[in-house]
Amino acid sequence: MTPPSVPQIEYQPEPAPVDDRVPVTVLTGFLGSGKTTLVNRILTEQHGKRIAVIENEFGEVGVDQELVIGAEEEIFEMNNGCICCTVRGDLIRILGNLMKRRDRFDAILIETTGLADPGPVAQTFFVDDEMQARLRLDAIVTMVDAGHIDQHLGVEREAKEQIAFADVILLNKTDLVDAQRLDDLERRIRGLNSAARVHRTQQAAVDLDHILDVGGFDLSRALEVDPAFMEPEYPFEVVSLYELPMGSYELVLDPGPDPTMNVLLGALERADAAAVDERLMERVLAFSDEAFWVRSGEGIAPGRGLHRLTLAPEPMRFTVMVDPGGVFGLYTEHRPDEYGLRLVGPDGPVEPVDRLEYAPQHQHDREIGSVGINVPGEVDADRFQEWMRVLLREKGTDIFRSKGIVAVKGDPNRFVFQGVHMLFGGTADRPWGEGERHSSMVFIGRNLDREALVSGFTACLA
Amino acid sequence: MSGVARAVREKVEPGLRTAWEVTLPDHAEVVKVSPDGTRVAAAAVSGPIEILDAQSGASLARPAGHRMGTTTLAWSPDGRLLVSGGQDGRVRAWDGVTGEPVRELDAGHPWVTAVAWSGDGRMLATAAGRELRVWGTDGDMRAGWTNAASSISDIGWKPGSTILASSGYGGLTLARPGGDKPPRVFEWKGSVLALLWSPDGRFIATGDQDSTVHFWYAQSGRDLQMWGYETKVRDLAWDATSRYLATGGGSEVVVWDCSGKGPKGSTPKMLQTHQSFVSALAYQHAGRLLVSGGFDGLLGLWAPNRTRKALATLEVDGAVSRLAWAPDDHWIAVGSSLGSVARLDVA
Structure with missing residues (x-):
């Protein structure tokens, strides 16, 4: 025995x-x-x-x-x-x-x-x-x-x-x-x-x-x-969509409430929400990378990754070189209107095609909070189970609740799970609908490491 | 000639035959046969009590029982009183024949878990919440103490002695009520659900919430822990010789052999017939037969000392909730989750 x-x-x-x-x-x-x-x-x-x-x-x-x-x-x-x-x-x-x-x-x-x-x-x-x-x-x-x-x-x-x-x-x-x-x-x-x-x-x-x-x-x-379940938190509040011909632009900001702001300028296939969705997790992960610190007068480049703007008490201008031209998303940690943020091109101000809000409207607590993950695509069943097993064994004391719906490669049904601390149960649910397959989950607990959770899960993708 | 007769007799295994069956208004929470074997007392989980004639199953008396539910019953060793406890915090003594109320005791907490007469019939122990109380036959409280760690799950007098063991979260407490020695505590960080003294007083077996069984050497306080049960262990039964302990805690009846050096490191006998978890166990008072009941409603009759095959099986409606052998070991009283109480003759 x-x-x-x-x-x-x-x-x-x-x-x-x-x-x-x-x-x-x-x-x-x-x-x-x-x-x-x-x-x-x-x-x-x-x-x-x-x-x-x-x-x-x-x-x-x-x-x-x-x-x-x-x-x-x-x-x-x-x-x-x-x-x-x-x-x-x-x-x-x-x-x-x-x-x-x-x-x-x-x-x-x-x-x-x-x-x-x-x-x-x-x-x-x-x-x-x-x-x-x-x-x-x-x-x-x-x-x-x-x-x-x-x-x-x-x-x-x-x-x-x-x-x-x-x-x-x-x-x-x-x-x-x-x-x-x-x-x-x-x-x-x-x-x-x-x-x-x-x-x-x-x-x-x-x-x-x-x-x-x-x-x-x-x-x-x-x-x-969980009405908010499908709206996990993002490290950026707004994605502004621009169609930018090749050229030199300036990102202009007025002083605002924060000393720094993370921004990222990334290429997109199209100027619509679906195109942003396709690259959402990639951009979330990029936001957890180390940032280039830039001051007023210095430059931002598309595809260079995360930039941390040092914000000054007077108006600021950052140069943006676009070559080649195309569709871009400007991912900003704070809302652009809080800083009067605008993009100015050779022919004057450029208006965004659209603005997508990712503002969680949450007030964060240092110790206790939730981490939501929402990724298109499928996971490898073995890797996902192993990741959850190790995660709950090592962090189960701090993870009060976990729940989610996962698309498992090769399985036509949704895999749904629930956990309380280290106890975990999962089961096959109804089949996925047309074009629905994605994975969403939320962890609620103490001192959760968002980046580790996101990258741990991303590594399970098939 | 006599050799042939013996061989034939050994092939004829006992069977189970229903002598009578009655129905309580709710799940049969307790079924106890009177010490003289003439009556069966049974309590429904919702409260009502029946005293039945053991020959016919006719109702002799219907003590009111307890509002909110009856949890426990105990016949006095002389068979004159039936004592009950319930979720109204009261312990009541009823005339064992007429069912008239004789006495009422305050157990000290609204949920009475167990009542137990000492072997000589001079003391009655009651456990309710954390309160353990010991009463004389005159209804005077002789001793009482509060268990520090948790509610008391079970109590048991050492056979032939005035030492009382109680269990709960944190292990066992042994004390001689009214004595001047402080209680002995057998510590274990876990929740004990049931305790049972071996008839020779050498062991206390416990069934535990965390799917283990413990053997405690009553003399030294040393313990053996048996792992690997499927579920929590609530059902325990010692055979008359104190050699075998049968335990539930899964769909197999597990029988440990305590002879020689004891059960340590030994492989128990596993008896299979139940399709779901075992819910009741009872060994004969003097003989070698064991009866088991399951949540599947199956009853199994076993002679674990010689075979792992069930000698006989029988099915009741609902789950088997309680089993008790008559003092002469010739019949079994069985209770079910649907409230039926039956006498099964072993022949």
Whole structure:
């Protein structure tokens, strides 16, 4: 008999059969965020669903048709020393008992204490066979108190982690702050987790369809939950498309808010969005290369790679030699209009044919964030699995969530995957549609190395 | 002549025959045969309890059980009381024949996991959450302590002794209630789900969440860890001689031989008949037969000391939830996930 090994990557070539397991929603959020209000709504409002609620302490029991059970938050480490095998022992006992009953529930809601790490709760549903056979972790829902989250995000690691883990974020108590503030908060939340769906609520009033059975961990529904999933973050905010005959041009900038700006001028096949898409990943990778530092008066050349413009407090001019002429994309780290950026040719200003925005509109957090990867083309199945295996083994502690859809060379079906820390599962999904084949994924976690993730994945391309 | 008769007798393996079957309102969470073999007590996971006549299966009494669910039952050694625990934090003693309530105890926490009578019937131990309490027959609490590490998953009195073992996350605790010695702790960084003393008191076997089985030498506290199970191990059964331990934790019944130098480094017997994980195990009180039940609803009857083939199999509806041998070893009480409770005669 040999010791078990984790993590395991299961590549199932066939689509999974219909899942009739009971969906489980995990509700996290700091004290005062409105979790109790939400639970009370679920227990008292007429919604026609039978819901069992596992509260974070022993409370009153049995309100009409619902069942309320208190939990202990007992976190058990499994003996093999792997962080992914930290589970909630009390939930195994409580839910194991619940699943034996003839009473069937439409959904189960587990409320955690304010400072809880969602990891062990989520892992319980993957590590324990009995849980996995009968229950389906559906989503992690994190409640955020719009009035106080700023304080929490400043000091409490747990607040950021709860947001980073979430499939659904309820920005609650929106009546306490103005619209501008709410937009700022939402940007900040998106900076921590670009994949979650955010709902604004007052008094925790939310449509139950937004928090129950939303499919956050459902492989084939992963994309439904993630409106921002297909918009991974890019190192440039705007690509301006120019048709430039051969000649000498000048890039003219006014002073702006930043001391430097990365720019890249690259040739394109055509002046349209599809042509930009074709070379998108190539340009993303070029943005992670070492930049040529250039000052006002110095030159920029197409095809030379990344340039870092040193920005001065007075107007700046950079020379641009175009030879031969053609279609070019000007990739800029910041928005051109923030600097009055314009291209001036021998015959005066040249207007771009089009401008494509890649602005993530996220406010970045130094520690916790998301990395999205979206690449046309196919991966080699063996290399991709090996890359994920090593990545999750080495970085799984810091990667809270991972999910994606991958085009595998030689496989007509989409390969979809989901992970929580080091636990990972993947399966074949529906066949790809015409012209759809591409690979998208998002990693959410602590101290993620965007360049390493992008280049690691790119190396798996077939 | 006698030699021929013996040979014939050895070829006739025992079979299983259903004597009666009744249905509880929900999953049969516990099934226990009274010490005199005249009654079967069974509890539904949702709470109701039945005391059944072992001959006919007729209902003798229906103690109310526990709101929110009954989790555990134990007959007093004299068979006069049936004790139950549930998710209402109460332990109740019922008259073992009439089902009338006799006494109610506060277990100290809303979820009672286990109740166990000491072999002499003088003490009742109750475990609820982290609270372990020991009661006299008069209903007075004799001792009580709080387990530091976690909720208590299981308890067991050492056979013929007043030493009580309890398990949870972090290992085992052994104590003599009311004694002046501090409890002994057998530490292990993992979650113990079930414990079972060998009848000779030499070993405590534990089944664990991380798909392992441990053998603890009760004297020294030394342990052996057995790896490689398919899933968590909840079902354990010792044979009467303390030589064999049968364990679940997979679709095969794994039987360890503890004779000689013990199970260390040995290869266990693997008994195959179940199509899904084993869910219940019981050895005869005095004989060598083992009965196993699975989530597939199959029952297997085995003589693991002489053959790896099932002597007989039988299928019930739903999963097998509990198995218990009658004191005379002639029949088995079986409970199922669909609530059926049946008597199976072994003949």
